[in-house]
Amino acid sequence: MRWWQIRRRDADLERELRSDLELEEEEQRENGLPPEAARYAARQALGNTTLIREHAHEAWGWATFERVSQDIRYALRQLLRSPGFAAVAVMTLALGIGATTAISTLVYDVMLRPLPFTEADRLVTVEEKVAEWSNIYPTLPVSANHFTFWQRHSRSFDSMALLQQFPVPLGSGDRPQQVEVMWATPGIFSVLRVQPTLGRPYTVSEGQKINEHVAVLMYDLWRQHFNANPGVLGKTIRLDGAPYTIVGVMPRSFHVPSLQWSATIGETDRSRPVEVIAPLAFSKERLAEQMGDLNYFGIGRLNQGVSITAATGDLDALQYTIGESLPANEKATLSAALTPLQDTLVGNNRKPLVILLAAAACLLLVGCVNVTNLLLARAVGRRQQMAVAAALGASRAEMVRMAIREIVVLAVAGGGLGILLASGVVPAMQRYLPPALDFRGPLHVDWMGAGCALILAVIASLLAGAVPAFMISRTAPFEVLHSESRLAGESRGNRRARRALVGIEVAVSVALVLMTGLLTTSLVRLMSVDRGFTTERTITATVELPGKSYEDDQHRATFYKTVLDRVDRLPGVEQAAFASGFPLEADDWGDMARVQGDSRPDTQLPIENVRWVSPDYFSSIHLGLVAGRIFSQDEWGKNQALISEKTAKTLWPGRNPIGRQFNLGNPAKEKPFTVIGIVRDARTVSLAKPDPMLIYVPYWYRTEGTAGLMVRTRQEPSEMARAIRETIWSVDGTVPVPEVRALAGVITDSVANQRFEMYLLLVFAASALFLAGLGVYGVITYSVVQRNREIGLRMALGARRATAYRLVLWDGLLPVAVGAVGGIGLAFASMRLVRSLLFQVSPYDPALTTGAVCVLLIIGTLACLLPARRAASVDPMQTLRTE
Amino acid sequence: MANEKRQRANLLLGTLDMLILRTLLYGPAHGHQIGKHIQRSTDDFLQMQHGSLYPALHRLERKGWIVSRWETAPDRNREFKYYRLTEKGRKQLVVEESQWKQMTEAVARVMWPAAEES
Known part of the structure; x- marks a missing residue:
């Protein structure tokens, strides 16, 4: 029908x-x-x-439908009669459900959803462990030498591959584009179990040096750059200046996460999606290096039925064999570490996500409690109506239905609104996902998420409605109708229940407020920590030299010098410098400095981060000098070095290092460096911790094709962007300059995730506070109305207005105070989760703890004041007359 | 008195469908006629409120045992909703009839065992 x-x-x-x-x-x-x-x-x-x-x-x-529609109509009518209540309840539910849905969509996508590869649970990342260096590097990337040995002898792996990811110039004309390339050994296709949709993967022999000039395009690049032309196979593209033959195009559905070793990404990971896959080929010398080439991201597919533990044991045995065969000066104790790929990708994002999820759930809980409270108050107000219904013969089931129908309508409205809210918020949140996790295309609330949200809504409202419904079902019409109707007070148990609910609300809110306070304080301290360098009026530009035309240090250094000379002549430029990277970007050069006379094996030497810089590097970011001097342009070619305070203390404890010498690499082959200055210890690697040992060498000693230009200007740096690009291109138009931006932006980006988490928490905490305030207000207003007679009588007997205030405040603040104490307990109990995310703040910080309680007390007091005023203005005569 | 009436009605509830189908075997009829016919045939023993007839008629129609149409009555110038037995309804009547027979016989065997033996 x-x-x-x-x-x-x-x-x-x-x-x-x-x-x-x-x-x-x-x-x-x-x-x-x-x-x-x-x-x-x-x-x-x-x-x-x-x-x-x-x-x-x-x-x-037709009867069932009719009954339901009648119920809905009735419920709507009832809700429309008290629009304030309906709006508050729906908004509360929507807020809680929206937040929970949004965050759980994010969490599911990031942490739980299976990776889009065949049998993704068999994928693991492989890292090396070197016992001698474990205090600085708990794990290290994989060496090509060891990898070759594993590939030959390991029995646990179906396939393995080594990867590197970095962008190179595409094409050869002026102002070329940059593409993100995943350089991978040929095994990558069987590891990920994926085949090109067009053409073929590259072969093992194409993965060898000299043959390696083949490339497989990702679908998006093929479509955008080659108009999806299937005739692209066999054509040649220029990557890094060298010709590569296109042998395949990957399927549209294939996406790879940014597979990079966490420590090489640094604090500011802004890597783009992979656009080309090309062979990672090793030279003979590379393959012969037994300990010097720990540089590659290892990934493998375990054999069917092989556990991670078993595979680790397998590799550990092989590592032991390698360790045994190492020459005396490189002696090291090797082992391996395997991690499921998904865990590697999630990395240290797990904790913030879990915290956010917990916070969203807290908000939902507070919301539910609030709605329960509202419903309870309503139920009390409707006792008369219910009693009449019961007296007229409504069955208990019917009464419960009457109570539930309203809640169900609230749930559906709140849930629907929550889903809308979540689906609006989720795409915005995606921007804050770390690139390693954000590779699956646009994130949105899917049907499953929406379904879960609705179920959540119904559960939440049923929980919220259970108590009032139970109360209603126990209505004894006789009692209610017989008591003096206007004065019928709330039962004692009911009042206690409502107070307990307020207590819970306050407790959860206090915990949320405290948590937010801690993380906010952390972030503020992190941003204001003395980082030892400045970012004002400094603009940065990344330069990528094509490998083909800039093959050696000499050519590169000359290019950098020419650019610096021209940039220095630009109007408004104070200083300009090239360096291996910007502050808070990871250093990619680690080395062991050998002080002359030290004969320990390499593996027992301390490891330093080495940066190549041009002389003005220090002055352009105001990185202070403690002693000595900076090398100058006139000393071109001299092997001089500056070291950080920490390096000085470690290499020459108690002595003046100026004028002393050390070696990087093999002392028999390379000239030693002379220390000419000591640089202040700063926070250039991570704001959260002091720098490790650092060594600065001049750029005429060594350079890389990727470099960072830092220009300190006299004017607004953003106005310089164009001029700087043009200047670089005036030297060589084939050099890509992918990004020009203010250094301050780089710093801000390094805490983008924390800031995002903090903002979300702030919103959650503010909402929870608001709801808690609303809860207190509701309870107190109600109890003031109920106690009107009592207060009026007291006033008639001579009580003063202050007494009325005290009466109401005491009534309202008691559950707040008890709840606050409980909340602090709750927060302290969960500190284990947050502790590692805090920076220079104790999780038990007394000021913040007191602050959180005070905030709640203030909110509670504010919420009580209005009802208190109403109580104090009760006219005793009026009360007595109605008596 | 009220009790007696309820008993009658109860008895009727289970068999109403069969009685309607049987009545329609004589030819198409409207609600009032069906009601009157049942009442008259039982010498007013089954005194039902006509109202209970209509939900039953609608139920039977939904099952496809009868069909209905508004038609002008042959004896007067007015339209009534006439119900007709369908082929399906005819078969159903046979089924119900035999079921009813079985049941009354079974009840009879319990109630008057001697009669059965003789």
Whole structure:
């Protein structure tokens, strides 16, 4: 039966019944009854028409729907009669459910959703462990030498591959584009179990040096750059200045996460999605290096049924064999570490996500408690109505249905609104996902998420509605109707329940506020920590030299010098410098400095981060000098070095290092460096911790193709962007300059995740506070109305207004205070989770703890004041008169 | 008195469908006629309110045992909703009839065992 037929059917039935009535009436009249009596008799013969209609509806299978729609209509009418309550309840639920849905969509996508690869649970990342260096590097990337050995002898792996990811110039014309390339050994295709949709993967022999000039395009690049032309196979593209033959195109559905070793990404990971896959080939010298080439991201597919533990054991044995064969000066104790790929990708994002999820759940809990409270108050107000219904014969089930229907409507409205909220917020949140996790395309609330949200909504509202519904079902009509209706107070148990609810709300809010306070303070301290360098009026530009035309240090250094000379002449430039990277970007050069006379094996030497810089590096970011001097442009070619304070203390404890010498690499082959200055220890690697040991060498000693230009200007740096690009291109137009931006932005980016988490928490905490305040207000207002008579009597007996205030405040603040104490306990209990995310703040910080409690007390007091004023203005005469 | 009436109605509820189908075997009829016929045939023993007839008619129609149409009555110038037995309804009547027979016989065997033996 369709709903639009119901009206027609009803009319039809109506007509049928009417004609029956008429016939009967006629018949009765013929039997000699007077007209009035005949009509009456006919009606009696027919029976109750409403009942007939209901039965007929049931016969049409329409009754259930009708009952439900009636319920909904009734509930809507009831809710519309108190729009304030309805709005607050719906918004509360929507907020809680929206937040929970959004965060859990994020968490699911990031932490739980299976990676989009065949049998992704067999994928692991492989790292090396070197016992001698474990205090600085708990794990290290993989060496090509060791990898080759594993590949030959390991039995646990179906396939393995080594990867590196970095961008290179594409094409060869002026101002070329940059593409993100995943350089991978040929095994990558079997590891990820994926084949090109067009063409073929590259072969093992193409993965060897000299043959390695082949490339597989990712779908997006193929579509955008080659207009999805299938004839692209066999064509040549220029990567890094060298020609590469296109052998394949990956399927559209194939996406790879940014697979990079966490420590090489640094604090500011802004890597782009992979656009090209090309062979990672090793030279003979590379393959021969036994300990010097720990540089590559290792990934493998375990054999069916092989556990991670077993595979680790397998690799550990091989590592032991390698360790045994190392020459004396490189002696090291090697082992391996395997991690499921998904865990590697999630990395240290797990904790913040879990905290956010917990916070969202807390908000939902506070929301539920609030709605419960509101419903309870309403239920009390409707006791009369319910009692009448019960007295008129409504069954208990019917009464519960009456109570529940309103809640269900609230749930559906709140849940629907929550889903809308979440689906609006989720895409915005995606921007804050770390690139390693954000590779699956646009994130959105899917049907499953929406379904879960609705279920959550119903559960939440049923929980919120259970207590009031139970109360209603126990209504004893006799008692209620007999008590003086206007003065009927709230039962004691009920009042206690409402106070307990307020206590819970306050407790959760205090915990949230405290947590937010801690993380906010952390972030503020992190941003204001003395980082030892400045970012004002400094603009940065990344430069990528094509490898083909800048093959050696000499060519590169000359290019950098020419650029610096020209940039220095630009109006408004104070200083300009090139360096291996910007502050807070990871250093990619680690080395072991050997002080002359030290004969320990390499592996026992301390490791330093080495940076190549041009002389003005220090002055352009105001990195202070403690002693000595900075090398100058006139000393081109001299092997000089500056070291950080920490390096000085470690290498030459208690002595003046100036003028002393050390070696990087093999002392037999390379000239030693002379220390000419000591640089202040700063926080250039991570704001959160002091720098490790650092060594600065001049750029004429060594340079890389990727470099950072830092320019300190006299004016607004953003105005310089164009001029700087043009200047670089005036030296060589084929050099890509992918990014020009203010250094301050780099710093801000390094805490983007923390800031995002903090903002979310701030929103959650503020919402929770608001709800808690609302809860207190609701309870107190209600109890003031209930106690009107009592207060009036007290006033009549001579109590002062202050007494009324005290009475109400005491009533309201007691549950707040108890809740606050509970909340602090709750927060302290969960500190284990947060501790590692805090920076220079104790999780038990007394000021913040007191602050959180005070905030709640203030909110509580504010929420009590309005009802208190109302209590104090009770007119005793009025009260006595109504008595 | 009220009790007695309820008993009658109860008995009727289970068999109403069968009685309607049987009545319609004589030919198409409208609700009032069906009601009157049942009442008259049982010498007013089954005194039902006509109202309970209509939901039953609608139920039978939904099951496809009868069909209905508004038609002008042959004896007067008025339209009534006439119900007709369908082929399906005819078969159903046979089924119900045999079921009813079985049941009354079973009840009879319990109630008057001697009669059965003789």
